[in-house]
Amino acid sequence: MANSDKLQQLIKLRATLKAKLTIFEKHVLMLTPCPSLSDLQLIELERRFNNFEQIYSNFDTLQCDIEILSEAPEEAYDEREQFESRYYALLAQARQLLSVASPQEKSAQSSSNKESAMVRVADSKGDKHDARLLLDNGSTANFITDGLCTKLGLSRSSSDCTVTGINNQISNSTQSCNLILESRYGDYRVDLHCLILPEITKTLPSTFINIKQIALPSGIQLADQLFYKPAAIDILVGAEIFWNVLGSSSIDLGKNQPKLYETKLGWIVSGYVARPISSTTFKCNFSYTELSHDLTKFWEIDSVSTKHSLSTEERLCEQSFNSNTYRDDDGCFVVTMPLKNDPKVLGDSYEMAKYRFLSLERRFQRDPVFKNMYMEFMQEYERLGHMTENHKSNPSEKVGINYYLPHHGVLRESSTTTKLRTVFDASAVTTTGVSLNDIQMVGPVIQNDLHSILTRFRQHKFVIAADIEKMYRAINIIPSQQSLQQIIFRYDKSQPLKTYTLNTVTYGTASAPYLATKCLVSLASAVCDDQFSSQVKRSIECDFYVDDLLSGGSTLTETIELSKRIINVLASAKFKLHKWKSNSHEILKEIANLKITTQVQPESIVDLSNNSNMSNKTLGLNWLAHQDMLSYSIGIENHEKITKRHILSIISQIFDPLGLVGPCIVQSKMVMQKLWVDGNKCDWDDEVLDEVKNLWLSFVDTLPYLNQLRIPRWVLIDDYISVELHTFTDASERAYGACVYVRSLKQDQTVKTQLLISKNKVAPLKPTTIPRLELCGALLGARLCKKVTQSLTLPITKCRFWSDSTIVLGWLSMPTNKLKPFVRNRCHEIQESTIGNLWSYVPSKDNPADLVSRGLSANLIKDCELWWSGPSFLANDESGWPSMPSKCKDSKLPDIVSHFSSTTAENSEWHSLLLKHSNFIKLQKIVAYIFRFIRNCRNKTDKLSGPITVTELHKSLTFILHNAQLEMFPEEYHILYSKKPLPAKNRLLSLSPFLDPEGLIRVGGGLITPHTVMTLSILFYYVASIILQK
Structure with a gap:
């Protein structure tokens, strides 16, 4: 984050x-x-x-x-x-x-008993079950354990909720369900919507409570008769249900005793109870689903990508915009905030906003410069009509539903215009615990992603950059909703507090980004259709990232005309473009001559990560407009104590959307993975282990070398006649990656090859073979090239894909139905997305993706020609390009659907057998019985019976080990089976492996050879020599 x-x-x-x-x-x-x-x-x-x-x-x-x-x-x-x-x-x-009240005896150890109750819940068939419930008036949601939800057979729906508890610990709930809950002692019944968690809390209470020390009155019905026994919690209900079930009666049992409260579920026991001296555990209602689980998922192998479809809420948001948006007489858009709840759920917010403003005024006293900037900002806000003073200053006299937004100032030293921006906090909760943002729909993302825009930005010979001045404030909010955007303010402390109404889309509201970008797209769709207008329409729809424009053209005239038309179209809706930059002084001169626009900045540096939501960047991407070069800015402060929090904070601020320094950045991902593997060995603020610390320091110490990089923005050659995309893929044991190069050709056969974009991922923690990782790299390359072709608007002559893995190329050249599931699924997607394009072999020494999969120090990347321009053979005619080595063409490939013998089970059945039986001896006997059954079916006259023999157990063991080795070492097995030597860097080479007569890979070297193994009679030594993965 x-x-x-x-x-x-x-x-x-x-x-x-x-x-x-x-x-x-x-x-x-x-x-x-x-x-x-x-x-x-x-x-x-x-x-x-x-x-x-x-x-x-x-x-x-x-x-x-x-x-x-x-x-x-x-x-x-x-x-x-x-x-x-x-x-x-x-x-x-x-x-x-x-x-x-009587003071507690200091000598008594006590524990706060939580309010538990036994209730009845209905399953999917309507049958009733008992469940243990926890009442928590501090919770804003209801929860159910995954175990109980499964037991009841309840229907689940998708959700994406973040649950925050004590010490800001965070869990994620991805599913929810509806639950019918009933009291055991009355007719109370309620329908609940519950978020599903693996666990709500540990057992409560933490230890047994001595019930003999509690003076419970007779004749009362306890909601939980066994409240004193530690037990699991199945359901947690929050504040809404808590106050509904709580009655008016209570019983005080006296000093050092808990209290009883009457509820519709029975009497609950709450408060302090005596606990054993040895007990030192304290409980809070929070289930900590470790953050490491979420991060581990980030490093797992990518699943097959699917197109994003709009959610129900996003569709409703779109409908709301289309139905309620109009343009006033001046052409300005007038929009309606898309609400998912009635504003009546908002409570009082005036006091909260007043406290926040009075706090802000105290800062004004301490910082006069900040105060002057703030006052100037608000004066301009009012002068432009973006906020209006309310005539009735008493909030109780306001008509309708009001929401008061707290506000504060954010200083932006990097800004060339407004150093201070006032931010309005629409997430501030009212007295009902609900904020304005809570009742708004966020809306879908409708603009192109930054990767696509930056990729397209590199195709134009002439480029322009600008942003819309006060974009949000150029859009008006419908008058009936303006009461939901009020603030408290005064220019001088001697004045009474005043209230103002914000009339435009407000920065800080949940729907603001959607409303603003949707207005742009709507404006583009209204452009009249003609030959040049289609380019204008596409630029407005696709070349804006929020309010920043990055566009261009192939000629000077085309780019100037495009700029003028974009300016006019946006001006029709009162959107004003400013802070213009270009790589051409002629373009800036033409724009400066227009009366409708201002502020041309010919020597500016454009921070391409300006809209990446990073206030302080470890590494940021810039465009030097006057040089037409891309550069990096590095900002790492020295830190004496290297902690997990420090490292992750630095990594999260790296901004390299095009992967131009991917070989350097992949090292940080490797450090991050290592950090998480050792996660239990150090806490967030403890110094990391020396091994991780040394890896980290070697990364950050060389990072400043990236300041020296100057990368050409334009990737094409002048007067090109054809453009090709060449995608290289590779993998190592630690990472896999892909990089895309643009190869452009002139009429005189002059060639230019330039790196366009790259992407990498670290290898999953689960052991995976190198060929499978190579296949993941190929899949990443196929997806990346597809994304590039969709982003670029120039005609691509052809796409070509390169890999140095003959196994992957073999897989891709054969029917997918002959492959095992892992390989088959990925090969199918690759073949679908690269249909009509050629996959070719490239030697490892000429494969630039090798750099992005293994990593390269920042002090070496500047002079690495292979990385920036690709392999040298791309500069030559295609006849001189590498071809597949003849010795690899007919090789037997791993991960092919085949049978070990006529009795071997299918792969899926074999894995099913492994999952069912965790005891190895039991598994060995089961396999032996399967072999016996097959033999008896074939030999009806000579059937085996009685106990399993040693010979049968040995055959079963050999079968199990053989299948395990095929899964763990497919490439090595294939090479050894072909009686060829292992590669120099193979992971098993140091063990001198060989195949024994039974087809098992064993440790060689010294006196151990295939011949000597045949003569060994000691079973222990025989088994010990078999190679297996940990």
């Missing part, structure tokens, strides 16, 4: 804690005037107070992370100061109110 995304998530979580603080504050203020508290008031306050103490711990953890990531640490410190001031004041007030 990028730092800015993580920061926004943390801020949203912090807003939730601040909302809880406000709720508790209101409760305390309500009780303060009371001369004395009733027992019920005291119980309720104590219950809230017990939960309140945890708020600061959670806030402190969140705030530390925010202060590390924030661009404005002073503002973050101010947030801490404000929170702590309110928290400790409330703490003192609450303790004063609770002073009438």
Whole structure:
């Protein structure tokens, strides 16, 4: 996750804690005037107070992370100061109110018992089952374990929810279900929507509770009769259900005793109970699905890609835009925020927004320069009519539903125009725990991805770059929704607080990016159809990344005309392009002469990662417009302590969308994988192991060499007559990758070959053979080339694919039905996506993909001609290109569907047998019985019976080992079977392997030879010599 995304998530979580603080504050203020508290008031306050103490711990953890990531640490410190001031004041007030309660004995160890209940739940057939439920008024969702969901046979639906708990630990729920829950003691029944997790929490309570020490009254029906016994939790219900089932009665059992609360599920036991002295475990309602699980999935072999289809919500969002959007008399778009919930679910937000603004004013006092910039920004906002002061300053007098957006300033030193941007926080929750962003639909991504735009940017001889000035604010929000975009502000502290309405699409709202980009696409579709307008239409639809334009043409005249037409079309909707850059002074001169546009920047450096949501980049890609070169900017600060958090933070800020320095960056991925393999050996903030540290330092120490790179942006040759794409693929034990080169040819047969794009992935942690990894590299190359051909708009004469693996080329040249599933599925996709194109052999020394699969130090990549221009043979006529070695053409390939003998089971059946039986001896006997059954079927007169013999067990063992070796070492088996020597770098070479008479690969060397193995009679030694993978 990028730092800015993580920061926004943390801020949203912090807003939730601040909302809880406000709720508790209101409760305390309500009780303060009371001369004395009733027992019920005291119980309720104590219950809230017990939960309140945890708020600061959670806030402190969140705030530390925010202060590390924030661009404005002073503002973050101010947030801490404000929170702590309110928290400790409330703490003192609450303790004063609770002073009438008896103090706990300090010598007693205690544990907070969680509110559990036994309930009945219905399965898919309507039958009832008992389940253990946990009531959690701090949860905003309901949960069910995967085990119970499977047991009940409930229908599942896809979901994509992030569950955040104590210490900001995160789990992901990808499925949900509907559940009918009933009380065991009454007619209470409720339909729940539950997120599915592997585990909700560990057993509760953590240890047995001595029930003899609890003075339970007789005659009451406990919701959980066995609340004192540790047991698993099947269901967790959140705040909505908690308050629905909670009754009005409670029983205080006295000092050092829990309390009983009446619910529709029975009486629940809550509060402090005595626990054994030896118990030191504390529980919270959180199931930590390790982050390493999510990261491990990232490194797994890619599944077959599918086209993205719109979700139901995305389709509704599109329908909303098409039905409700119009253009006013000036041509401006007027849009409606796509809402998925009624705004009535929003609670009060005025107090929250007021606190945030008062905090902002304190920063104004400490930082006058920041204040002046902020005031200038807001004055311009009001002057342009983008916000309007409300005449009624009292929020209670407002008509309709109001939502007040907190706001703060973000300084952007890299900006050439506006150094400060005001950001509006539509994720700030109201008193109901719901924010404006929570009720909005986000909408689909409708623009081209950045990879496609940058790839196409390299095909044009003449290019232009610009961005839309105040893009969001050029689009108006429908008047009926403007009450949902209000802010609190004043220009001077001596003035009363004022409220303003934001009239345009607001930065910080969930739907803003979709609404803005959809308006652009809609504007493009309205362009009149003619020969040149189709190019204008395509540029507006495909060459914008949010508000940034990167486009061009093949001639000077074409590019100038394209620029003028784009300017006019956008101006019709009041979109104004500015900050123009080009590799041609003539183009900039023509644009500068237009009255409709301003601000031409001929000597600018264009940060191509400006819209990558990275505030601080380890490595960023730039375009030097005046030189027409691509370059990299490196920004790594020295860090004395190398921790897992530090390394992952640095890696997450690497921006290399075209993979132009892929051989260098793949090393960081290898470090990352190594870090995760050793994940249990060090925590997030512990210094990493020396091995990882040395790998990391060797990577970052050479990274600054990339500052010296100057890469030609334009990849073609002047006056070309044909353009070819050449895709090279390769794999090593650690990674696999692919790179695409553009080969352009002039009339006089002059050739230019230039690297266009590359991609790499680290090999999966699960052991995989080199040929299979080579096949994954070929699949990656096929997908990458397909993506490139879809991105480019110039005619491609032909595409050619290259691999140095004769096994992969053999697989691709044969019918897929002869291949095993892993190979068959990937070969099928490769053949489908590269149909009509040739796969050819390239020697390893001429394969540039070898660099991206093995890695190359940053201090060596600059002078690596093979990487930047591809193999030298591409400069020659095709007749001089490599051909397939004759000795490999008729080789027997691994992973072919075949039979070990007439009795061998199919591959899928063999794996099914392995999955069913984890005991090796049992498996060996089962296989022996299978062989006996086959023999008896063939020899009806001479059938075997009785116990399995030693000979049969030996045959079974040989069969099992043979199949295992075919899976583990297919390439080595093929070579040894052909009686050829293993390659110099083969992983088994040091073991001097050979095939014995039974077809098993064994350790050779010294006295061990095929002949001596035949003479051995000691079974232990005989088996020990067999080679197997760990």
